[in-house]
Amino acid sequence: MMRRHPRGPVTIGALCAAALAAGLLAVPEASAAPIRIHDIQGTTRISPFAGRDVTGVSGIVTGVRGYGSSKGFWMQDPHPDADPATSEGVFVFTSATPAVRVGDSVTVDATVTEYYPGGASDGGQSVTELSRPKVTVVSSGNPVPAPVVLRSRDIPTRYAPDAHGGSIEHLPLRPAEYALDRFESLEGMNVEVDDARVVGPTDAYHELWVTAKPRQHPTPRGGTVYTGYRDPDSGRIQVQSLIPLAQRPFPQANTGDTLTGATAGPLDYNQFGGYTIAATTLGTLRSGGLKPEVTRKQRRGELAVATYNVENLAPGDSDTKYQRLATGVVTNLAAPDIVALEEIQDNSGAADDGTVAADRTVAKFVAAVKAAGGPSYDWRSIDPVDDADGGQPGGNIRQVFLFDPARVSFTDIPGGDATTPVGVTREHGHARLTASPGRIEPGDAAWTTSRKPLAGQFSFHGRTVFVIANHFNSKGGDQGLDSRFQPPARTSETQRVRQARVEHDFVAKLLAADRHADVIALGDLNDYQFSGALKTLTAGGVLTDLMNSLPADQRYSYVYQGNSQVLDHILTSPAIHRPDYDVVHINAEFAGQTSDHDPQIVRIRP
Incomplete structure (x- = not known):
């Protein structure tokens, strides 16, 4: 458990x-x-x-x-x-x-x-x-000490003391000033939350997250949004159970549900969630009525481009996973013209056997989309060098373009492979790729053990559109928000900033060849809208992060440790006016999720 x-x-x-x-x-x-x-x-x-x-x-x-x-x-x-x-x-x-x-x-x-x-x-x-x-x-049979009720007013808004990156272990606890100190002052004691709103859905390990500060950065769908490094949500707390599952099944909760009544037990600490109620009493689950979102269908003159991290999709995955992912594309995303997929594994899945081709994986997914009533997608990708792009060992994850040939055409330009960098030329006053599909600077050290961006050239109603599918390096190795080092070190961010700089410079080349070029960069960038990586990628206005066009309480595509936060992005070049952008919440807030990411879509008129 x-x-x-x-x-x-x-x-x-x-x-x-x-x-x-x-x-x-x-x-x-x-x-x-x-x-x-x-x-x-x-x-x-x-x-x-x-x-x-x-x-x-x-x-x-x-x-x-x-x-x-x-x-x-x-x-x-x-x-x-x-x-x-x-x-x-x-x-x-x-x-x-x-x-x-x-x-x-x-x-x-x-x-x-x-x-x-x-x-x-x-x-x-x-x-x-x-x-x-x-x-x-x-x-035996003695009364158990009454729990300390975690009320909103008793948990400070300030999260942790600032030790300038050093350890806070030997600092005197100030439970009236810092949330982490408040929880530490109760370590091992009986604590209780009442009528607690769920802000992180039940996972496969019988865990969920609630907030003891329900008015702190709420999302319209019941979560708690993460708004910045200096402002983490201090009321979040994980819930596990000491009650045998045969006696009391763990609640299968979605974000926005409520554990009514008391949820109480000793306050533990673990590496997967920080401070955690090891519950001896569980509240009764009350549904918040959360439903998966459905975006609108693109209109005749609109090009719809989406991004979706399908979480290590491999041929050996269940038909149910393929069907649910396909339904997400066809129904919830309304069958976009172009879909950039992240985390497509090779034909042998996680087996580290030298396989790099992923045609079986993609073919199975395309067939599932067709069976769900979607279009007959064609696709383009580039196989990586074996074990060179990170992710699950042996899986060789990569980005893949799906596109509906009845609506948009792909401009095939030979020369793209795993190690050859794609370039930019100018023909008849317009930008053009030297290879399509092509990988951006695959030999640059920024992409060591990480996915290389996949660039493609498309044509829609006679207009060229450049799409760059991304999957930046993960946050693995970063210290958690609850770290004993405050503020916590974000060591992985250094590589993402380097990756963002390489891609920024490539987009700048496209705009230097044609300042009116339509460029869409999208995918799992593994970083926040306020991060150094996104500031680097958007520097000088070469790209605009559409996440920032949403109201602040709707800026999220992923839920981690009770924080609704951003990992996935769609960015557009200056020539794209009035893009219609939507994060389609179908996974991250739900206990029965098919992927841990929510897809996104943008509709443009090139």
Whole structure:
């Protein structure tokens, strides 16, 4: 149920022990008074007892996790101190199924450790735990400490202290000023959200996201929109369940639904969602009535161009996936004239066997579109060099142009292959590609282990239209919003800025050959509308990002950790006037999604 990183050498207990021996770490003075949970948790993210053995720590069991690689239980002191920065709860890691029940009063002898769920190198925060425990049950059937209700007014809007990229682990917690500090001050304690709106749909791992600040950046469809690096949504919190699925199936929730009543349990932290309610009580699901969107059909004089990331589509995928993707193209996108597909895998899927051709993958998709009542699409693409373009190993993902030959024609110009860069010429006063399809600067270091842009030349009603299909490098390796380093490092952005610069310069060449050239650049750019990559791509007005033409609360194509955010874009050159642009929400907000991206479409009159 829970994707916990296998346990290994990821605690800082040994490091703290060494620091103690060297006199580099101060510890509380010895006292005859028993050590309490709030003493162990302390007023920073790192326990003052980290690496030390403690005895006789008492508490009431509030939750038991008997599955996954992180088996154990939470316990909470029913007699809190007066310091809002110190948590009264802690997780006891037993490694085997715990022999305790909720309501047991226990004492624990153990070693205090700081466990990094994703490994310390990932940049996430640690969980203060009691490890290698000796547990004594004193009594059973005791009242469980009442949960702390997470109300909107009690969660600061400011997300995290600014450590100029450094660690915030040893900074004193200020739960009244920062949301991350507020959650950390409750780590391991029973918490509750009431009538919580779902802002991230249920995934395959039985997880969803809610917001405890429902008025914070709401979208018209019930989500929470991510508006900038300095303004992350502080009310988001993940929900998992400690209730056996056979006893209480996990709710299959879409964005905009509500968990009515109380959702409550110990506050955990994990590498896939940060602070998480490990629910012992789940609210009742109430539908928000969200429906997939359907865009309008293009008119006779309009050219409709769409982009759709079809999430590692391979011939071995189920017929159902193909049918649902095809329905999205035919019904929800109203059968565009041109569709740029991202993440088309080769004919052997993820098998790393040297296969690079993808004709079987595309043919199966084209047939599914036809069966769904769509046009008989033709297609163009370029096979990559084996294992050179990143993505799922062996999959050789690439971009593909589908086009309806009854509405638009593709201008085939020989010479394009995996390694030959496409150029720009000028003929009779107009720009022309040297190869169509062709790849933009495939040998440039900007595209190392990443997809190369695919450029194509089309003709619509006698007018040339250039389309560039993109899939920039992923955000893999970036630190999360909840990182212990604040602000978090976005190391992957450097390569995307370089990619954007290469493509910007190519578009500039097209416009230098013909300032009236109709250029559409589109696809999964893996970055936000306010990012450095998009600022680079649009510099000097060579392209306009149509995402910014939407109202601010509608700028999203993807939902991640409860944030409705932008990864996919359509950009147009200055000659394209009054483009009709639409993000068609059919996937990202839904539990039963076919892809994790929503497609987009633009209608133009060249």
